[in-house]
Amino acid sequence: MIEVVDLQKSYQKTQAVRGISFRVQPGEVYGLLGPNGAGKTTTLRMLATLLKPTGGSAKVAGFDVVRQPLEVRRNLGIVNGGMKVYDKLTGYEVLDFFGSFYDLWGPKLKERIAWAAELLHIEPSVLSKQVRQMSTGMQQKIVIARAILHQPQVLLLDEATAGLDVFARRALLDFVRQYAGLGKTLVYSTHVMSEAEEVCDRVGFIDHGLLVFEGSLQEALELGSGSLERAFIRRLEQAA
Numbered sequence: 001m002i003e004v005v006d007l008q009k010s011y012q013k014t015q016a017v018r019g020i021s022f023r024v025q026p027g028e029v030y031g032l033l034g035p036n037g038a039g040k041t042t043t044l045r046m047l048a049t050l051l052k053p054t055g056g057s058a059k060v061a062g063f064d065v066v067r068q069p070l071e072v073r074r075n076l077g078i079v080n081g082g083m084k085v086y087d088k089l090t091g092y093e094v095l096d097f098f099g100s101f102y103d104l105w106g107p108k109l110k111e112r113i114a115w116a117a118e119l120l121h122i123e124p125s126v127l128s129k130q131v132r133q134m135s136t137g138m139q140q141k142i143v144i145a146r147a148i149l150h151q152p153q154v155l156l157l158d159e160a161t162a163g164l165d166v167f168a169r170r171a172l173l174d175f176v177r178q179y180a181g182l183g184k185t186l187v188y189s190t191h192v193m194s195e196a197e198e199v200c201d202r203v204g205f206i207d208h209g210l211l212v213f214e215g216s217l218q219e220a221l222e223l224g225s226g227s228l229e230r231a232f233i234r235r236l237e238q239a240a
């Protein structure tokens with residue numbers, strides 16, 4: 001469902017992504033794990049067609065991110081930590097607005113909003129509140145609902161738990177597993193190893209724009225004698 005081959009991105013003098021390759025299958029949560037500045041956001045933004053690669057290739061749901069960006073976007077949703085929505089609108093108005101981007105309106109849109117709200121445990125009464133009156137956790141749920149309204153096959157989450165409290169974090173992690181359970185493909189980018197340990201099926205460690213380890217969660221845990229954090233530190237130290 002995601003196929004990345006020797007993907008590269010340079011910003012003037014900085015080589016942010018220096019040729020990474022990985023694949024993610026339907027129903028799988030792939031953890032893209034790396035320290036600050038490793039190239040996670042750049043990689044996800046290339047997959048989402050928001051940035052153009054300077055080398056290599058990537059396909060999402062069989063569509064090339066450079067040659068078929070519209071098809072890619074139809075099959076993909078993206079959520080960043082700290083993403084904002086217009087806070088003077090109600091939750092329902094936000095979703096109504098974004099639904100129109102996906103040609104969703106009338107009964108079909110209502111049905112999709114109800115589907116997303118149920119999946120994310122958003123009470124119908126909450127949707128009629130202005131976003132600014134909602135807790136940060138609830139606002140993040142609206143952001144996710146917006147990203148999945150078109151029921152994308154692929155969902156990219158970039159540091160999506162940043163700034164969330166323990167309850168909101170828990171809800172998000174549960175949602176990740178639930179969405180994968182629908183046969184969807186997720187990339188979960190984070191530097192929080194405990195979260196990755198909980199939700200990912202496979203992991204890739206990225207450092208200075210290179211993948212320095214890739215394997216199943218089990219393989220990574222074995223590398224770290226039972227600890228993903230230890231595996232991560234060991235492999236990054238070896239690569240340095």
Ligand SMILES: Nc1ncnc2c1ncn2[C@@H]1O[C@H](COP(=O)(O)OP(=O)(O)OP(=O)(O)O)[C@@H](O)[C@H]1O
Pocket residue numbers: 011014015016034035036037038039040041042043
């Ligand atoms: N627009 C840009 N112009 C120049 N350099 C950039 C730009 N965006 C990112 N970079 C650089 O590219 C490298 C990778 O950044 P990126 O944001 O992809 O990393 P990251 O792993 O997502 O880190 P973080 O967790 O801090 O967001 C960093 O060295 C960063 O400074």
